[in-house]
Amino acid sequence: MQLEFFGAAGEVTGSCHILRVAGRQLLLDCGMIQGGADAPARNRLPFPFAAAAIDAVALSHAHIDHCGRLPLLVKRGFRGPIYTNAACADLVPILLRDSASLAMRDAERAEHTEPLYDLDDVEATLKQVQAVPYDTQRELLPGVTVRMREAGHILGSSSIEAWVTEAGIRRKLVFSGDLGQYDTPILQDPWQFESADLVLMESTYGNRRHRGREDTERELGGILADAARDGGNVIVPAFAIGRSQELLYLLAKHYAEWHVARWRIFLDSPMAIAASRVYWAHPDRFDEEATRLRAGFRGMPPLPNLTLAGTPDESRAINNLRSGALIIAGSGMANGGRVLHHLKHNLERPECHVVIVGFQAPGTLGRQLVDRQPEVRIHGQRIRCLARIHTLGGLSAHGDQADLLRWYDNFAGHPPVYLVHGELPSSEALAEKLREHGAVATVARPGLKIDLADSSVMARD
Numbered sequence: 001m002q003l004e005f006f007g008a009a010g011e012v013t014g015s016c017h018i019l020r021v022a023g024r025q026l027l028l029d030c031g032m033i034q035g036g037a038d039a040p041a042r043n044r045l046p047f048p049f050a051a052a053a054i055d056a057v058a059l060s061h062a063h064i065d066h067c068g069r070l071p072l073l074v075k076r077g078f079r080g081p082i083y084t085n086a087a088c089a090d091l092v093p094i095l096l097r098d099s100a101s102l103a104m105r106d107a108e109r110a111e112h113t114e115p116l117y118d119l120d121d122v123e124a125t126l127k128q129v130q131a132v133p134y135d136t137q138r139e140l141l142p143g144v145t146v147r148m149r150e151a152g153h154i155l156g157s158s159s160i161e162a163w164v165t166e167a168g169i170r171r172k173l174v175f176s177g178d179l180g181q182y183d184t185p186i187l188q189d190p191w192q193f194e195s196a197d198l199v200l201m202e203s204t205y206g207n208r209r210h211r212g213r214e215d216t217e218r219e220l221g222g223i224l225a226d227a228a229r230d231g232g233n234v235i236v237p238a239f240a241i242g243r244s245q246e247l248l249y250l251l252a253k254h255y256a257e258w259h260v261a262r263w264r265i266f267l268d269s270p271m272a273i274a275a276s277r278v279y280w281a282h283p284d285r286f287d288e289e290a291t292r293l294r295a296g297f298r299g300m301p302p303l304p305n306l307t308l309a310g311t312p313d314e315s316r317a318i319n320n321l322r323s324g325a326l327i328i329a330g331s332g333m334a335n336g337g338r339v340l341h342h343l344k345h346n347l348e349r350p351e352c353h354v355v356i357v358g359f360q361a362p363g364t365l366g367r368q369l370v371d372r373q374p375e376v377r378i379h380g381q382r383i384r385c386l387a388r389i390h391t392l393g394g395l396s397a398h399g400d401q402a403d404l405l406r407w408y409d410n411f412a413g414h415p416p417v418y419l420v421h422g423e424l425p426s427s428e429a430l431a432e433k434l435r436e437h438g439a440v441a442t443v444a445r446p447g448l449k450i451d452l453a454d455s456s457v458m459a460r461d
């Protein structure tokens with residue numbers, strides 16, 4: 001029995017690990033590599049395993065850096081089941097269809113290059129998705145039983161417990177998936193595990209502390225007050241899934257207090273609109289506050305001034321508004337999508353505000369904004385950045401160092417931990433902290449193999 005790391009080891013995107021037990025192979029996620037000029041080429045490389053030889057996939061959540069190469073896996077011969085929870089299974093089609101459209105557009109632009117995958121590959125992939133309920137053990141392969149637990153990251157995000165058995169040896173692994181912050185709006189907190197022989201853990205913000213949740217909400221209210229005074233627009237590049245719904249939720253929650261009525265709010269993203277509908281269709285995953293507030297929601301959050309801009313014409317119409325518009329649009333890292341048009345129209349105007357609410361990978365426009373570049377390029381055009389840029393770290397979908405340590409500290413007996421899904425400085429900083437907490441912590445690197453039968457790498461009794 002063996003665990004091998006392929007992707008999201010030493011970096012944040014491209015999550016993919018493989019569990020080999022009793023002659024079978026289970027893939028944990030199969031994500032897209034994102035950000036950086038070489039990402040498209042790296043995504044096209046052959047997998048370091050035979051796709052057809054994979055028996056099943058366990059998918060932690062619907063973000064494209066976790067599920068984005070599943071259609072490629074299918075295109076290259078994978079025919080097995082893709083197991084995930086029901087909410088994730090409802091979100092995956094939205095993300096993968098969008099991903100295929102982007103791939104097809106990219107290929108057209110590059111001429112002659114075959115797209116990474118197309119819509120047919122996605123439809124074939126979706127047929128292989130099987131929903132398994134949260135909190136229930138399920139034998140996925142002989143010798144591999146898993147249970148999905150809440151990860152509190154986006155709707156339908158899970159940490160995966162896996163019990164593996166081979167030749168009389170039994171081990172329990174916990175794969176964190178992406179972990180949310182405690183007290184994230186709408187969602188329940190990450191599940192508190194008590195035991196594991198080995199832990200695989202994300203480390204996106206392993207070297208950072210977010211602002212507290214209440215401070216963050218207050219800060220957002222303050223930004224909106226400043227922006228109203230300055231008289232421009234507010235642009236929020238937001239991931240279609242997660243931050244968009246959270247923002248709408250906060251605007252609804254603080255509707256009176258923040259004078260939200262004075263804004264015209266636009267959710268300018270067909271994907272975010274579709275994802276919002278999935279969110280509101282899974283109230284069983286809500287936390288107590290959201291469950292309470294939902295009583296008055298009747299579907300979407302009660303925002304009378306919210307416009308769902310589905311069509312390109314509805315999106316273009318927003319460009320005519322010079323003030324009073326609060327625009328939530330994708331992509332979340334501003335490396336494509338409708339938000340580029342809004343940034344082009346508003347970045348050069350000092351009275352406008354841009355609010356960055358999520359992680360921005362190196363090489364993306366969002367990262368350039370966070371780094372306060374005086375000038376950026378959008379659609380080949382040079383744009384000066386005169387608008388005020390705010391980085392609202394506290395709204396991140398990822399827990400910070402304190403959250404990650406809190407999650408780990410629930411385990412009894414300091415199980416050994418392998419860190420994935422983080423840039424090296426972040427993973428190394430978290431590893432250092434975990435060692436202070438008594439763990440044997442290792443930053444995983446692509447190609448690293450762990451022999452799970454070897455008791456010296458496992459938790460000591």
Ligand SMILES: [Zn+2]
Nearest residue numbers: 061063153178
């Ligand atoms: Zn994620």
